[in-house]
Amino acid sequence: MNMRRTTIKDVAEVAGVGVATVSRVLSGGSASPETRERVLTVAAQLDYRPSALGRNLRQQRSGGIGLLLPDITDTFYGRLADGVLACARSAGEPVILGATGDDAEREAELIGILLEQGVDRVIAVPSGDGETWTPTLRAGLTMVFAHRLAAGRDDVPSVLADDRAGVRTAVDYLTGLGHRRIAYLGGPGQEQRLAVFRQALGELVDEELIVSARGSRDSAYAIAAGLLQRRPDLTAVLAGGNLLGEAAVLAARELDLRVPRDMSLIMFDDVPWAELCSPPLTVIAQPAQDIGYRAAELVLRAGGRRPRSVLLPTELIVRGSCAPKGISRSPR
Amino acid sequence: MNMRRTTIKDVAEVAGVGVATVSRVLSGGSASPETRERVLTVAAQLDYRPSALGRNLRQQRSGGIGLLLPDITDTFYGRLADGVLACARSAGEPVILGATGDDAEREAELIGILLEQGVDRVIAVPSGDGETWTPTLRAGLTMVFAHRLAAGRDDVPSVLADDRAGVRTAVDYLTGLGHRRIAYLGGPGQEQRLAVFRQALGELVDEELIVSARGSRDSAYAIAAGLLQRRPDLTAVLAGGNLLGEAAVLAARELDLRVPRDMSLIMFDDVPWAELCSPPLTVIAQPAQDIGYRAAELVLRAGGRRPRSVLLPTELIVRGSCAPKGISRSPR
DNA sequence: CTGAAAGCGCTAACAA
DNA sequence: TTGTTAGCGCTTTCAG
Numbered sequence: 001m002n003m004r005r006t007t008i009k010d011v012a013e014v015a016g017v018g019v020a021t022v023s024r025v026l027s028g029g030s031a032s033p034e035t036r037e038r039v040l041t042v043a044a045q046l047d048y049r050p051s052a053l054g055r056n057l058r059q060q061r062s063g064g065i066g067l068l069l070p071d072i073t074d075t076f077y078g079r080l081a082d083g084v085l086a087c088a089r090s091a092g093e094p095v096i097l098g099a100t101g102d103d104a105e106r107e108a109e110l111i112g113i114l115l116e117q118g119v120d121r122v123i124a125v126p127s128g129d130g131e132t133w134t135p136t137l138r139a140g141l142t143m144v145f146a147h148r149l150a151a152g153r154d155d156v157p158s159v160l161a162d163d164r165a166g167v168r169t170a171v172d173y174l175t176g177l178g179h180r181r182i183a184y185l186g187g188p189g190q191e192q193r194l195a196v197f198r199q200a201l202g203e204l205v206d207e208e209l210i211v212s213a214r215g216s217r218d219s220a221y222a223i224a225a226g227l228l229q230r231r232p233d234l235t236a237v238l239a240g241g242n243l244l245g246e247a248a249v250l251a252a253r254e255l256d257l258r259v260p261r262d263m264s265l266i267m268f269d270d271v272p273w274a275e276l277c278s279p280p281l282t283v284i285a286q287p288a289q290d291i292g293y294r295a296a297e298l299v300l301r302a303g304g305r306r307p308r309s310v311l312l313p314t315e316l317i318v319r320g321s322c323a324p325k326g327i328s329r330s331p332r
Numbered sequence: 333m334n335m336r337r338t339t340i341k342d343v344a345e346v347a348g349v350g351v352a353t354v355s356r357v358l359s360g361g362s363a364s365p366e367t368r369e370r371v372l373t374v375a376a377q378l379d380y381r382p383s384a385l386g387r388n389l390r391q392q393r394s395g396g397i398g399l400l401l402p403d404i405t406d407t408f409y410g411r412l413a414d415g416v417l418a419c420a421r422s423a424g425e426p427v428i429l430g431a432t433g434d435d436a437e438r439e440a441e442l443i444g445i446l447l448e449q450g451v452d453r454v455i456a457v458p459s460g461d462g463e464t465w466t467p468t469l470r471a472g473l474t475m476v477f478a479h480r481l482a483a484g485r486d487d488v489p490s491v492l493a494d495d496r497a498g499v500r501t502a503v504d505y506l507t508g509l510g511h512r513r514i515a516y517l518g519g520p521g522q523e524q525r526l527a528v529f530r531q532a533l534g535e536l537v538d539e540e541l542i543v544s545a546r547g548s549r550d551s552a553y554a555i556a557a558g559l560l561q562r563r564p565d566l567t568a569v570l571a572g573g574n575l576l577g578e579a580a581v582l583a584a585r586e587l588d589l590r591v592p593r594d595m596s597l598i599m600f601d602d603v604p605w606a607e608l609c610s611p612p613l614t615v616i617a618q619p620a621q622d623i624g625y626r627a628a629e630l631v632l633r634a635g636g637r638r639p640r641s642v643l644l645p646t647e648l649i650v651r652g653s654c655a656p657k658g659i660s661r662s663p664r
Numbered sequence: 665c666t667g668a669a670a671g672c673g674c675t676a677a678c679a680a
Numbered sequence: 681t682t683g684t685t686a687g688c689g690c691t692t693t694c695a696g
Contacts, residue, residue, distance in 0.1 A: 054673025273605030350667040386689025
């Protein structure tokens, strides 16, 4: 049952031409119309599928696209991955997926695997710092960062949501509602957003209200609960991602804080459940899918020269989780 | 900057041995202790990483695992994928991901890509019927189905959640609360669940209350809204997945149906937002991650002989979306 | 225990 | 326009 695969040699033989000709025809090289047709016919008859194995070895690269992201369980990254897949599929390229867990070491390990596989194009939501990516770049891979950057690696093009504008909008919205003690609930790799947050808030910043979780749900919850308990005087929080937002909602509920009466909440990343929540969550939507798609485009179209980076817009979607600052929270 | 990679030949040369010896040492073959050590040292010094390209061609297979699922955007599949990744990583195997969109044609296309890549192990949540998988099996690939089966392909081992028990539990719970007109909101590939649903319900079944959506959110919403409008007399619905559950909540809200007063809702698949919803959703939890992990184990451990299939337990998690059947719904 | 050599399927340089 | 040929890096006989 397990007969040998049809190879280029078989096709050549049956078509009565050399293997090189077959190769040429199949990759769109020059050939006389009649030869071309004959080869094509035979290839079809024999149901010939060129082996990527042979080609890869010869070309010293395996066409695929490596995709490294923190957590495929997070719908944001799920959507991002979906965008990459969509683009890759239209190009007929396989996608090799790896989850870094926001851990530099694991990231390095996965990079190792990709290198070993001869992958020469990588899209990454970087976790480690610039150092981690030195081997990749030295090996001459085409790289694109998505969603965030790696410290000290400005030589890698990227596709980002416009965090700057997003944070500004959120802060403006909140301050416009009269809030002054605004907290930021951050995740890994959000330095840039934090900087903007501080800047947008100006003299209102309170470093105690700026906290960061590690990647996990548990960590997010712990940080959120801690913050809310420690600083009952805060009146608004900006959550830097859907996991953080979820944690904030949960923690608030646990502490009997009513949203938005006792605390306004605005979350980065629009997710389906934001609408299901009560109250429905006001969010800064990010085009996760587009980010992935565009990143894949960049990494595929890269015809040698380094492509320009891309910045995609975010959007404030007002629902019901923010209210004007009213009476201060009732003491607990 | 782009110097040649270190090859096995380099290592052999520096270590003063033949390439075959290096190969043997690195793959744990026999070698004298001193040779072994010398080779290992040199390999480390040169930072030698064997190229999967060469090995793959030689062995006529690329180690990786192909993973085909309907939609990476759905957190259920996200968790499943995460399980696969976890297992694959511990085995050092790359995972090639493809999203079928629950479309047999796209599935076939992706299978083509995998075959071309020489992938010889694939885990799939099948969308097409048995036919789709004939080429894969004929090519001698190791296959495992996850989460559901392909019609007429009983020769492929699988890892499933115990749908039968899950549906029974849900139905028992609902009927125990006094519900009689119970609807089922299904998705693609849930024939088996439907059968159990009908069976568990016995003479209570009402075919008009059994509806199926295609994979998308929109389709799910349309189907759910249609059902609730068409049959205002139903008192409970069982949603066959988190997308369907989401749709049900949304549709109910749109029609001003209060859950659980006007309608009890129980959803397959526990997701984080189920707890955030109001009321929190009662669910049948499925071990998505485990399904993925176990599937990966099967496909990796498959030492030639076909492994046995696996059935994993589901769990009823009672929260607040189900209530005893009370006064019939107020007329609208 | 070890090395030489064949060859996996393909492409690209070269010759005709 | 075509065919011949030389490898890409690796594993695996097969001798020694």
